[in-house]
Every structure is written in structure tokens, then in C-alpha cells.
Amino acid sequence: MRFSPEHLVIAPVLIPLIAGALQLFLDDRGRKLKATLSVLATVALLIISVWLLRFTYVNSHASAGKITVYLLGNWPPPFAINLVLDHLSAMMLTLTATLALPALIFSLGRWHKSGAHFHTLFLLLLMGLNGAFLTGDLFNLFVFFEIMLAASYGLVLHGSGLLRVKAGLHYIAINLVASFLFLIGVALIYGVTGTLNMADLALKIPQISASGYMLLESGAAVLSVAFLIKAGMWPLSFWLPATYAAAPAPSAAIFAIMSKVGIYVLLRLTLLFFGNNPDFPDGPGAQILLYGGLATIGFGTVGVLASQTLGRFAGFSVLVSSGTLLTSIGLVQTGVTAGALFYLVSSTLAISALFMLIELIERGQNMAASVLAVTMEAFGYQDEETENEEIVGVAIPRTIAVLGTCFAACAILLIGLPPLSGFIAKFVILSALFSPDTASQATDITAISWGFTALLILSGLATLIAMSRSGIHTFWAPSVDTMLPRVLLIEILPIAALLGVTLVLTIQAGPVMRFMEATATSLHAPHPYIEKVMNTPRATVLSQPEEQVE
Amino acid sequence: MELILSLGIGILAGSGVWLLLRPRTYQVIIGLGLLSYAVNLFIFSVGRLVMNNPPVTQAGAQVDSATFADPVPQALILTAIVIGFATTALFLVILLAARGLTGTDHVDGKEPDR
Numbered sequence: 001m002r003f004s005p006e007h008l009v010i011a012p013v014l015i016p017l018i019a020g021a022l023q024l025f026l027d028d029r030g031r032k033l034k035a036t037l038s039v040l041a042t043v044a045l046l047i048i049s050v051w052l053l054r055f056t057y058v059n060s061h062a063s064a065g066k067i068t069v070y071l072l073g074n075w076p077p078p079f080a081i082n083l084v085l086d087h088l089s090a091m092m093l094t095l096t097a098t099l100a101l102p103a104l105i106f107s108l109g110r111w112h113k114s115g116a117h118f119h120t121l122f123l124l125l126l127m128g129l130n131g132a133f134l135t136g137d138l139f140n141l142f143v144f145f146e147i148m149l150a151a152s153y154g155l156v157l158h159g160s161g162l163l164r165v166k167a168g169l170h171y172i173a174i175n176l177v178a179s180f181l182f183l184i185g186v187a188l189i190y191g192v193t194g195t196l197n198m199a200d201l202a203l204k205i206p207q208i209s210a211s212g213y214m215l216l217e218s219g220a221a222v223l224s225v226a227f228l229i230k231a232g233m234w235p236l237s238f239w240l241p242a243t244y245a246a247a248p249a250p251s252a253a254i255f256a257i258m259s260k261v262g263i264y265v266l267l268r269l270t271l272l273f274f275g276n277n278p279d280f281p282d283g284p285g286a287q288i289l290l291y292g293g294l295a296t297i298g299f300g301t302v303g304v305l306a307s308q309t310l311g312r313f314a315g316f317s318v319l320v321s322s323g324t325l326l327t328s329i330g331l332v333q334t335g336v337t338a339g340a341l342f343y344l345v346s347s348t349l350a351i352s353a354l355f356m357l358i359e360l361i362e363r364g365q366n367m368a369a370s371v372l373a374v375t376m377e378a379f380g381y382q383d384e385e386t387e388n389e390e391i392v393g394v395a396i397p398r399t400i401a402v403l404g405t406c407f408a409a410c411a412i413l414l415i416g417l418p419p420l421s422g423f424i425a426k427f428v429i430l431s432a433l434f435s436p437d438t439a440s441q442a443t444d445i446t447a448i449s450w451g452f453t454a455l456l457i458l459s460g461l462a463t464l465i466a467m468s469r470s471g472i473h474t475f476w477a478p479s480v481d482t483m484l485p486r487v488l489l490i491e492i493l494p495i496a497a498l499l500g501v502t503l504v505l506t507i508q509a510g511p512v513m514r515f516m517e518a519t520a521t522s523l524h525a526p527h528p529y530i531e532k533v534m535n536t537p538r539a540t541v542l543s544q545p546e547e548q549v550e
Numbered sequence: 551m552e553l554i555l556s557l558g559i560g561i562l563a564g565s566g567v568w569l570l571l572r573p574r575t576y577q578v579i580i581g582l583g584l585l586s587y588a589v590n591l592f593i594f595s596v597g598r599l600v601m602n603n604p605p606v607t608q609a610g611a612q613v614d615s616a617t618f619a620d621p622v623p624q625a626l627i628l629t630a631i632v633i634g635f636a637t638t639a640l641f642l643v644i645l646l647a648a649r650g651l652t653g654t655d656h657v658d659g660k661e662p663d664r
Contacts, residue, residue, distance in 0.1 A: 146633045153640055165648045166659040172641050176582055180589045183630055191596030
């Protein structure tokens with residue numbers, strides 16, 4: 001068989017599926033083999049996704065980039081369930097693999113021993129994520145969503161324990177309801193349009209009669225609620241911090257991208273379905289995203305300040321990040337979208353690193369003591385003994401120094417301070433906000449822009465306060481019963497690697513930003529996407545003449 | 551037929567939501583079950599209600615779409631049933647684990663203070 005690069009499009013789905021399924025045949029005595037298999041599969045995923053990213057971007061001369069459509073079962077579009085690889089999906093695939101490899105290596109330190117089938121669940125989660133990013137079919141999206149969620153249920157509960165079971169119970173119940181909403185939305189949209197292919201839907205939606213349009217809009221609204229629950233928009237987000245804080249560290253690290261799946265789908269579908277509609281930016285859909293996003297930033301900011309443990313703090317940081325992205329989507333401007341994509345990558349990497357780091361820091365701490373320390377500070381209690389003590393220079397242990405450096409880097413990224421990529425991301429969003437694109441002719445800066453700016457900066461300030469407070473407590477003035485955390489090298493290296501990726505993002509900000517701009521442009525003008533999907537020819541069967549010879 | 555189906559969906563969904571909001575885990579899972587029936591019936595209804603029409607066409611024959619049932623919603627329901635069944639079974643295990651660990655069947659893991 002002749003190898004063609006288009007076949008690699010399905011590899012991000014197949015590799016974790018096969019590797020994950022194979023592991024079911026190994027029992028826990030073969031843990032080393034399992035770990036090797038998982039690492040190999042994830043490395044392969046990383047290589048392939050980077051290759052696909054280059055394939056999509058570097059070889060493209062058209063403004064919209066190269067779009068590859070993979071017809072499953074070689075059925076003609078729009079009947080086929082198709083996988084579509086464009087800029088956005090290639091970027092999300094690469095981000096997933098970039099997060100997955102460090103999280104997996106981190107888990108090899110100790111987490112993968114604390115329960116059965118960690119590797120299988122982890123790989124299936126990757127399969128669900130990759131499939132959701134690749135698919136061009138609404139119902140297929142549901143299937144991949146469910147694969148992802150089912151694996152995530154297992155990963156939340158990995159390691160068991162009272163806290164995880166309690167948080168997992170709420171998480172699963174909420175997500176099951178969200179899945180039903182997803183189905184209702186899909187059914188309504190199918191009922192009106194008679195198709196589930198995303199590109200075909202984009203063609204059919206403008207032709208719908210006025211009476212059907214109302215039904216379609218309610219379908220889209222119900223569908224969005226399912227994604228907004230996933231993305232954590234206020235007031236649908238109360239489950240998120242508790243669940244993410246309770247999940248074991250490597251699971252939480254990969255969950256950082258799970259809330260971005262909701263964002264991804266919203267970004268893709270709203271622009272694909274309603275992007276052509278000139279009323280959309282001022283319509284209720286965009287407004288809900290806009291104000292909901294602002295409320296989410298506000299809620300996340302308050303939560304960040306109020307959280308007493310680092311785990312909950314990281315959970316609320318996810319909300320701040322989601323809120324920023326939702327608001328950016330709601331603004332429906334190409335420049336803002338480009339900045340939001342950069343912010344998505346940067347914040348996801350930072351939050352993922354933070355979740356792993358927190359576990360290492362808290363390993364040495366007495367949980368109750370750290371909660372007490374924050375509370376005591378809030379009420380103005382002073383530890384009297386410390387004041388009388390002579391101040392003696394204490395050598396900072398090496399572990400603490402490394403952990404502290406990583407913590408500071410995470411803080412800089414989340415707050416959005418220069419020099420790391422968090423600053424660039426926020427700067428690009430804000431600068432696009434204050435120089436609206438010439439097409440929209442809106443030269444005056446709206447109150448919304450000011451509100452968004454204020455909230456974005458305030459959320460950074462709140463993060464700064466919360467992180468310096470816990471940083472001081474953890475690294476400079478640890479309480480008496482703190483032990484030195486025992487940290488393995490393979491646990492600190494993944495965190496350093498993730499932070500290294502953000503450093504690369506910072507240094508290579510120019511090329512990366514150009515990519516994001518190309519992605520945003522192709523999202524806001526989806527015609528090439530639609531045409532490419534609808535006009536993809538079926539693959540011709542090459543081997544038939546040979547069979548006849550035989 | 552339309553009235554019966556819509557009433558059925560409405561009653562199932564209504565009771566499902568009500569049970570879902572109850573404090574006991576057993577009520578929650580029954581609520582989820584009822585809700586999933588309602589959703590499946592709803593998906594079925596978007597394919598239009600027709601009687602005695604096959605969903606499968608003959609190969610090569612002329613097809614008049616008015617005399618055929620829409621097969622897609624039926625396929626969707628099958629998938630939805632399988633996935634719903636698997637996740638509900640998983641949820642049941644969590645319920646048992648929560649009951650064992652917390653010693654109560656309250657969804658918050660502790661009895662409310664009275």
C-alpha cells in the first residue's frame with residue numbers, strides 16, 4: 001500500500017486507542033511494560049501532532065491554510081463522518097500531546113501505582129480529546145466527548161479516598177446531565193436541518209425558514225449549555241474547582257485542557273454556524289458569551305482570593321482562564337480571537353504545570369496547617385514566637401529552591417507579568433481590543449472593552465496577591481511541622497519542561513502569533529473549510545486491477 | 551400519537567428533573583435514568599413520526615423519501631442508549647463507593663444539620 005500523509009490524520013485517535021486497549025491484557029505486575037507502552041504512545045502522539053501542525057501550516061500558501069479532510073469508510077461527504085484537520089485542530093492536538101507527555105511522566109513517579117488501569121484511562125482520555133478536536137461531525141463529537149468524560153470519571157477517582165468520591169459524585173452527575181443536554185441540542189438541530197455534518201450544517205443554516213430558525217436557535221442554545229458546563233462559565237461552574245482540586249495531580253494536569261474542549265467547540269461552531277450572520281455579534285448568543293465570560297472572570301477572581309488551599313486556587317485559575325476566553329469569543333473580532341488562542345495555549349500550559357507543582361509542594365505540608373495559616377493571616381493573628389526568635393540565615397534546601405523557582409514561573413505566567421508568555425497573551429488581547437479591525441468601522445472603544453480590560457487586570461492582581469501569599473507561606477516562612485518534600489527527578493522535570501515550552505512561546509512569539517492570526521482569520525472566514533469538506537473526493541481504490549490479475 | 555409521545559417525553563423529563571434534584575443518591579440515579587428515556591424518545595421524535603414505513607431502502611431502487619422512516623435518529627438513539635447505559639453503570643459504582651465511604655446516601659456525603 002502506498003503511504004500517503006493524509007492517513008496520519010486518524011493516527012491521534014488510533015494510537016491511544018490501540019495502546020490503551022493493549023494494556024487491558026497486562027496485569028499490574030507488568031507495570032513497567034505498561035509505562036513503557038504509554039510513554040511510547042504519547043511520544044508518538046507528540047511527534048505526529050507536531051508533524052501534522054507543520055503539514056497544515058508550513059506547506060500552506062493559501063491564506064486559510066491547508067485543510068485535510070479524512071473520510072471515514074470512504075463515504076462521500078456529507079454522509080461520511082469525517083475528520084477535519086485545520087489550523088485550530090492541529091494546534092489543539094499539539095497542545096494536548098504537549099500536556100500529556102509531562103503529565104504521564106509525572107505519574108510514573110508514584111501516581112500510576114495508586115490504582116488500577118491508570119494508563120488505559122489516561123490514553124483513552126487522550127483519544128477522546130484528540131477525536132473531539134478532529135471530528136467534523138456533530139454526533140461523532142458527542143461520542144468522543146463521552147469517551148473523554150468516561151475516562152475522566154475514572155481519572156478523577158484514581159487513588160480513591162473520601163474527598164475524590166464526594167467530588168467525583170457531583171462531577172459525574174453534572175456531566176451526565178450535560179450529556180443529555182448535548183443530545184437534545186443535537187436532536188433539535190438535526191430535526192431542523194436534516195444533517196449532522198458541521199460543514200453541511202453551515203451551508204444549510206442560512207436556508208432555513210423563519211419558523212425553523214427559532215427551533216434551530218433553541219437547539220444551538222441547549223447545545224451551548226452543555227459546552228458551557230464543560231468550559232465552566234458562571235453560573236455553571238461550581239463543580240469545577242472542587243473536582244479539579246480533588247483529582248490526583250497528573251489527572252488534574254491533563255484536565256486543564258478538558259475545560260478548553262468546551263471553549264474549542266464553542267469557538268468553532270459559533271463561527272461556523274453563525275459567523276456569516278451579520279447580526280450575530282450583537283445577537284443574544286454572542287452577548288451571553290460576553291457577559292457570561294465577564295461574570296466568570298469575576299467569580300474566578302473572587303475565588304482565587306478566597307481559596308485557602310493551592311488546589312482550589314488552581315481550580316479557580318481555570319475559571320479565570322475560561323472566562324477570559326469566553327469573553328474573547330463573545331467579542332467576535334479576529335484580532336481578539338488570535339490573542340485568545342495564544343492565551344489559551346499559554347494559560348493551559350501554566351495551569352497544567354501548576355497542578356503538578358502543587359502536589360509536590362503539598363506533599364511536605366500538613367493540610368490543616370496551611371489552611372490555618374491563611375485564615376490566621378486573614379484575621380490578623382501573629383505568631384508571637386517567631387518575633388522573639390533570633391534571625392539566623394537559613395540555607396534554602398535545593399528542592400525548595402527548584403520548586404520555588406517553578407512556582408514563581410507559574411505565578412508570572414498566570415498573572416500575566418513580563419517576561420513570560422502570559423504577558424504577551426494578555427497584551428495581544430488588550431491591544432486588539434483597543435485597535436478594532438478596520439472592517440467593523442467601530443472606532444470608539446466601548447464600555448465593554450473597558451470592563452473587560454479592568455477585569456483582566458484585576459484578575460491578574462488577585463492572582464498576584466493569592467500566589468505571593470501562598471508562596472511566602474510555603475517557601476519563606478513554612479510552619480513548624482513542614483517536612484522537606486521528597487521529590488523525584490522525573491516529577492520535577494515534566495514541570496520544568498512545560499515551563500520551558502512557555503519560554504519557547506515567549507521567545508518565538510512572533511512566528512507563533514502569525515500562526516494564531518492565520519488560525520483566527522480562517523475561523524472567522526470559514527468558507528474554505530466548508531468548501532473543502534463538501535468537495536473532498538472519495539479515495540479511489542488502487543488495488544483492484546492487481547486482484548483481477550491474480 | 552403525537553400527543554401521547556409528547557406527553558410521555560414531558561412526564562419522563564419532568565419526573566427525571568425532579569428526582570435529580572432530590573438529596574438521595576438513589577433518587578438521583580433513577581432521575582438520570584428517566585431523563586435518558588425522555589431524551590431518547592425526543593431524539594426519536596425529531597425523525598418525524600410515521601407508521602409502518604421501513605428505514606432501509608432497496609439497493610438501486612427509486613426512493614420516495616415520504617414513504618421511508620428516517621434511519622439516522624434511530625442510529626443516534628442506539629448509540630445514546632449504549633453510552634448512557636455505560637455511564638449510568640459507572641455512576642452506580644460511584645454511588646456504592648460513596649455510600650460505603652461516607653456511611654450515608656446523601657449526595658453531599660453528610661446528613662444535613664437539622
